[in-house]
Amino acid sequence: MSASLPGNRELPESQYDLNTYWGRVRQTTTITDPRTLFTGQHGLEQAKQLLVAYKKGDIKDMTPELWKAKKIVDSTLHPDTGEPVLLPFRMSCFALSNLVVTAGMLTPGLGTTGTILWQIANQSLNVAINYANANKSTPLSTAKIAQSYSLAVGASCSVAVGLNALVPRLKRFSPSARLVLGRLVPFVAVASAGALNVFLMRGEEMRTGIDVFPVRSQSPGGDEGESAQSLGKSRQAATLAVAETAVSRVLNSSPIMVVPPLLLVRLQRTAWLRANPRYVLPVNLGLILGMSFLALPFALAAFPQRQRVRADRLEEEFHGRGGDEGMVVFNRGI
Template structure:
């Protein structure tokens, strides 16, 4: 993110009003814009230089070029480390990276082997995205990363296989209802494992706290309470994001298979399924990401007592601090 570029002057957060939900939707649509994947190394370097000039007072105008540079950094660079996020795990690649694994999980009649394969593939991608975009106050060790990955995969596969075994045995349920419930099994697996995944991958933040900053971007201290908010809200946003993507396409596909797609080959049905997932994902992602601000303020009296009474560089008592929620 642009905020990772050093300098004494604060950056405007966005060209949109992030105190409103729709302002955050427009902002999230920018950082998840897939065209940002075509950003070249030179464009990235030029963007960093322009933002650096602004933060150090060499440029004062907030121009369209400034907003473009900020968009490039916000969609490409990690806000804590300043490092470029690996391409498949950037938010601008979120829909495209998830498209294939989501389509795989939502394929009817997978069987045990297919269910295991796609659930493992999905959790592998989730772990990589969580790790790449998490608050970096406390990086995970390799051992912790492997343990958390194993927990997420076990949870996902356990729920999927368990429900696949239970649904066909339900009594007093019509065949049509059983079919619909079967199509929604991947949703239940993804949601439950997604929550476990986020908390497992970011457990060190809750144990040790995350960095909180004053309005000028100077670190005030660490807060476990802020970490709970950050991780909890991220887990909730994953559920909100997964719900339309994992529920709407399979239900529409069921309807289409009784009409337009009836008798059509597997290839056509797969293309329609991919199209439904892609369209739903592109529409849903900004709305889900915008539920909670990525950078948000919190009154200092709601945090640990040892943060109270601290002063900023001007000697004023800090009454509000800010933290990066992560994505």
């Protein structure tokens, strides 16, 4: 993000208090704002120039224009590499990218082959999003990426297809109960497979560790010395980062997998939808998209992106090496 820009002066990480959940929700809402997707290369360069001017001291105070520039930079650039995240895999495009594969998976009469192909497409998208937004202090070779991709897609699709196959066997339930379960099981499959996907795609981080840095400030905005020297790579920090990211994926999927299908069951009983069954799929997709936009900031904000822990909670080599109050910070990914 903005930490990679030149200049000795550090930018405040947010205009909100990131030590509170609501503050993180408001911050995450700016990062996931789909309007930032319309910012072209020229707009991104202008935003970067404004932030560089602040970091070099040419601009003294944060203004609404600077906060807007920081929003564009933070939603576009990876915090570790400073390079733009490929547009379909940005969190600001998360709901829209997932809607494409969701539409495919909800297509009537897919059959086993179609279901498997769309599950592969869905889990491939998850792999791309997880990789694009992961901690980048542990680079992966092409062979490792291919291996992680194969494991993640293979295992995730097996879980998803296996759970979906349970629905026809629920014969002891009433027809209405089977209808509700039939709506819910695909989303349960997506949620559990998505969490597994995170662990498998980012497993190398847990094996080799990620960079941790000393905390230099406890300010409400989260200004923690982004340019500090790395204390080394911690496997325990990596495990925590990956686990929290997996949990946030489940928290994001849960309302999406529960609310739209149950609402659709109720809506299908209305006279309008019974008279216009061709609108069932568009209505379903609209419900899913709306809930996706609503749920994403709340799920991502469950844990800070720049996670702080006591150095003494990590491996022994980090004990006593923390910054303020013995704390260290790391990018958990998103």
